[in-house]
Amino acid sequence: MSRRTVIAGNWKMHKTLGEARELVSGLRQRLEALGSPADRIDVLIFPPATLLFPMAKAIAGSRILMGAQNAHDAAQGAFTGETSMRHVADTGCAHVLVGHSERRHVFGESAEFLARKVVSGLAAGLTVVYCVGETLAEREAGRTEAVVGRHLDEGLSADLDFSRIILAYEPVWAIGTGRTATPQQAQDVHQFIRSHLSKRFGGPVSDGMRVLYGGSVKPDNAAGLLEQRDIDGLLVGGACLSAEDFAAIIGSAVNRARQILS
Numbered sequence: 461m462s463r464r465t466v467i468a469g470n471w472k473m474h475k476t477l478g479e480a481r482e483l484v485s486g487l488r489q490r491l492e493a494l495g496s497p498a499d500r501i502d503v504l505i506f507p508p509a510t511l512l513f514p515m516a517k518a519i520a521g522s523r524i525l526m527g528a529q530n531a532h533d534a535a536q537g538a539f540t541g542e543t544s545m546r547h548v549a550d551t552g553c554a555h556v557l558v559g560h561s562e563r564r565h566v567f568g569e570s571a572e573f574l575a576r577k578v579v580s581g582l583a584a585g586l587t588v589v590y591c592v593g594e595t596l597a598e599r600e601a602g603r604t605e606a607v608v609g610r611h612l613d614e615g616l617s618a619d620l621d622f623s624r625i626i627l628a629y630e631p632v633w634a635i636g637t638g639r640t641a642t643p644q645q646a647q648d649v650h651q652f653i654r655s656h657l658s659k660r661f662g663g664p665v666s667d668g669m670r671v672l673y674g675g676s677v678k679p680d681n682a683a684g685l686l687e688q689r690d691i692d693g694l695l696v697g698g699a700c701l702s703a704e705d706f707a708a709i710i711g712s713a714v715n716r717a718r719q720i721l722s
């Protein structure tokens with residue numbers, strides 16, 4: 461089964477408006493220079509909430525897609541400071557991140573809250589990028605599969621529209637640490653995710669699901685990760701803040717697509 465590759469960039473709480481415009485303009489120029497089959501790669505950016513409207517303008521007419529880093533599950537209401545999934549959809553976003561490790565561990569978002577966000581993101585017409593991943597202590601205790609399996613079970617249920625869900629495996633110990641999972645470590649967990657999905661939801665869901673790897677992806681390690689059978693793309697943090705580095709990572713995906721086609 462061929463799954464479209466996704467290269468996604470999570471800007472986190474970085475970039476002012478001027479800096480963001482510069483980044484997107486540099487990215488657009490570099491994307492145009494990438495040869496065929498660049499159109500087989502979905503390029504996705506997750507700017508901070510205040511930048512979603514202006515970035516919708518900045519990416520207009522390009523192949524770049526946009527998502528929000530977070531949103532509340534309620535459609536509207538007395539939730540001061542929050543942004544709803546409908547607000548996100550209003551900006552022109554097609555995607556939303558749910559369950560990023562910083563939401564789970566820094567902001568203490570519960571499994572129930574995240575599961576509701578998945579449902580409300582889909583209800584707002586968005587594609588949900590649902591993140592899972594173990595901490596270093598959990599990996600060292602041999603609990604990686606138990607934790608990742610639990611995250612999947614908590615966030616996903618059989619009644620969801622799986623065609624609008626993308627998974628991201630992001631080991632917490634690799635996020636922002638410079639310590640990437642080896643391609644084999646990542647592949648092992650991606651393979652586990654696919655077999656878990658197959659048992660829970662059946663072969664077609666498992667085969668069709670795009671599963672991204674995230675955690676200290678850089679231009680020099682992207683190719684090795686993308687060669688793995690069950691890795692369908694990358695979720696990039698730090699390296700997506702530079703147009704040059706992010707375009708180089710996208711370039712690795714284009715090269716991989718070229719190899720597969722030849």
Ligand code: PEP
Binds near residue numbers: 675677
């Ligand atoms: C992320 O924020 O999802 C991430 C993977 O960050 P980094 O690439 O910086 O580890």
